[in-house]
Amino acid sequence: MTHFHGDHCLGVPGVVQRIARDGVAHQVQAAYPASGETFWRRLRHATAFADTSVIYERPVSGEHTRLDAGPVTLTARPLSHPVESYGYRLDEPDGHRMIPSLLAERGVSGPSIGELQRTGTVIAPDGTTVRLEECSQPRPGQSAAFVMDTRLCEEVFALASGVDLLVIESTFLSEESALASRYGHLTAAQAGRVAAESGVRRLVLTHVSERYDAGDEPRFLEEARRFFDGDVVLAHDLTRIPVPRRVAR
Numbered sequence: 001m002t003h004f005h006g007d008h009c010l011g012v013p014g015v016v017q018r019i020a021r022d023g024v025a026h027q028v029q030a031a032y033p034a035s036g037e038t039f040w041r042r043l044r045h046a047t048a049f050a051d052t053s054v055i056y057e058r059p060v061s062g063e064h065t066r067l068d069a070g071p072v073t074l075t076a077r078p079l080s081h082p083v084e085s086y087g088y089r090l091d092e093p094d095g096h097r098m099i100p101s102l103l104a105e106r107g108v109s110g111p112s113i114g115e116l117q118r119t120g121t122v123i124a125p126d127g128t129t130v131r132l133e134e135c136s137q138p139r140p141g142q143s144a145a146f147v148m149d150t151r152l153c154e155e156v157f158a159l160a161s162g163v164d165l166l167v168i169e170s171t172f173l174s175e176e177s178a179l180a181s182r183y184g185h186l187t188a189a190q191a192g193r194v195a196a197e198s199g200v201r202r203l204v205l206t207h208v209s210e211r212y213d214a215g216d217e218p219r220f221l222e223e224a225r226r227f228f229d230g231d232v233v234l235a236h237d238l239t240r241i242p243v244p245r246r247v248a249r
Contacts, residue, residue: 079151
């Protein structure tokens, strides 16, 4: 959760109770601003239900919080909003893509492939040592950032730096930039500027104010594209937007 304004947190009871009802067995980490602990408790136990113990609470605070989130790293940074708000970034580590033809040439198969991936070397059936780089090619890790309610600030650029996918609020058009600043929000043009200056590959605009209607949607795209010449998507409810395909560095 980025912050505890209702439009960003009132779905928590449904998520928590779905996890409990489905009998989810694996750990589910819940990141949220530590200053909103009271609100978290109310949402976590909003109604009567058969509770679950798999939810692991990860309150975040400070200028830069990094959490181990299984195969990825989750970074949280404070934003600029009337209540404490955090943006998040996910980074996948670099890895290797195994090449079947090269594995076959060296006689590496079955469990030996896993050992090669884990340790970097394995002994082939003919007694030779096979190195990971001889049977694979680099697979660059991917990254995504999620930046919700905030004014433009340094932390927004830090979160977005070099990510493959940036999901960012664009609540207002530039004609309402003073209103955006007053209430702690971004314009579509500012979102485009962040994407351009941060080297983002795909920009996703969301959190559009209800003052606008469907006829205004092209204006959000146009504003963002004044600064950013990459891929821009305006999100709608239930939209599925893939992370761009991996590219070699």
